[in-house]
Amino acid sequence: MSRRGLITAAGAGGLALGAGPLWAQAASAAPVLKVGFISPRTGPLGALGETDTFILAQVRKTLAAGLTIGGVKYAVEILDRDTQSDPARASQLAKALINSDKIDLMLTTTTPETVNPVSDACEAAGVPCLSTVMPWEAWYFGRGAKPGAPSPFKWTYHFSFGGGSFTTSYTSQFAALPTNKKIGVLYPNDADGNAIRATLAPELAKAGFTVVDAGPYENGTTDYSAQIAKFKAERCEIFNTFPIPPDFATFWRQAAQQGYTRMVKIAQIAKTGLVPSQVEALGPLAINLGAGCFWHKTFPYASPLTGLSGVQLADAYEASTGKQWTQMLGSTMSLFDAGTEALKASTNPRDKAALAKAISTLKATAMQGPVDFAKGPVPNVSVTPVVGAQWVKPAAGSKFKLDLLVTENATDRNIPVAAALKSYS
CATH class of the missing domain: 3.40.50.2300 (Response regulator)
Incomplete structure (x- = not known):
């Protein structure tokens, strides 16, 4: 072999040796x-x-x-x-x-x-x-x-x-306070609202509650005067809704302005009211709102x-x-x-x-x-379970504006109950 051929062969061998560890590393890398x-x-x-x-x-x-x-x-x-x-x-x-x-x-x-x-x-x-x-x-x-x-x-x-989770939880929650058993329901015309209307509302009626449905509404509605008037006329002491958060804030402020919140003993909300920022924005109107709780610490x-x-x-x-x-x-x-x-x-x-x-x-x-x-x-x-909970004033010394406490556990008795349900109004 010529000197040039020897150098070329040595170079090729060096490249092959250098490539070996890289190939082995790639082959051994985790999928x-x-x-x-x-x-x-x-x-x-x-x-x-x-x-x-x-x-x-x-x-x-x-x-x-x-x-x-x-x-x-x-x-x-x-x-x-x-x-x-x-x-x-x-x-x-x-x-x-x-x-x-x-x-x-x-x-x-x-x-x-x-x-x-x-x-x-x-x-x-x-x-x-x-x-x-x-x-x-x-x-x-x-x-x-x-x-x-x-x-x-x-x-x-x-x-x-x-729907069955909510039925079990709500009937337990609603039995915690004396009411006239009339539930005003505000369910939107969306996948959540229509599913709940078809499943939860009939079960609540079977459980002995009178369900007053204000009818489907479109997400983004800004005037709820007709629905509020119906709930007031029927004297619905229990209120239940499954809205997107901005819609509930609009509705609840209007309900307060038009006097409906003063007759409500249980205000049970879902989909909204899941996180503190949603309820804190309501100020004093947030205190004693009931919430469906699918996880608590x-x-x-x-x-x-x-x-x-x-x-x-x-x-x-x-x-x-x-x-x-x-x-x-x-x-x-x-x-x-x-x-x-x-x-x-x-x-x-x-x-x-x-x-x-x-x-x-x-x-x-x-x-x-x-x-x-x-x-x-x-x-x-x-x-999975849903348990009843309520937004309340926190204990003295808390750095937060509200606290969420579990008030019933009918869907899972392993979950500890922290407090009795309080009347909203």
Whole structure:
């Protein structure tokens, strides 16, 4: 071999030796699981996503060392997106995560405006999706499933409260005070309102309450004089509503101006009133409002992902942000709890069919409580509890303006009751 050939051969050998460790490093790198997370963090529903940044930081910190499944260690990448409270944007974001980012699992939360379009995109694309925080009837029947018929869904699963949860909680809550048992209901003409009108209202009537329905109204309505006049004429001492937060603020201020709030003994709100900022904006009108509580820091369940109790999570959030804890802390953590439990239960988390099957039989306890898709009440759904709670003046020395106390626990007796329900007026 010539001197030039020897140098060339040596150079090639050196390159090969240099490439060896790089190739070995690439081959030994952990495979990556991509998890999409879609929620509303800005817009009219933005208050419901205000804890997301904190929860994402906790989850990413916990998963930084990876997730071992079936003896294989996976890196986990969470791709989070803000819908800006726009259903069309929610759908677009989901499709981008599916088609461009090639996610393995989708997680989504909070109201039909977010959850349904994301679930629909995943169902169409064959991507496993797990969701929470909206009535399961609005998710299941609102997306085309029919009562008594087989489930049309193969890829999408939902764990959350439903009409039955509210019926059990509300009948328990409403029995706590003497009233004339007349309930004025203000349900919007949207997926939540129509599902609740079809499920909750008839059950309340069966329980012996007179339901006075002011009729469907459109989101964004600015004048509620006709509805208020009807509730006053019927002397509805109980009031119940499922509006978007800005609509309730408008209604309740008008109800106070027109004298309706003075006859209300129980004001039970849902969808709004979930976080302190929504009720604090009402000033004195917020005191003694009743709320449906799907998570409270005193729930007796810890996060299997982070190991934190509810109190520990709430305290960490308040210390980190200076803001008061909210229900969404525990529910969003529960979504990641259930999602990681499903990933671990699958034989191959990169196999979408195997992952969907693992979700369909998932039985775990998240921070919010038990999740069991084998129990139903319909395929693809696991029902979680809602308990009654009330916004009250805080104890002396509190740095916050209001406190949320659990007042009944009919849907889960393991949850501690902190106070008796007080009359609103």
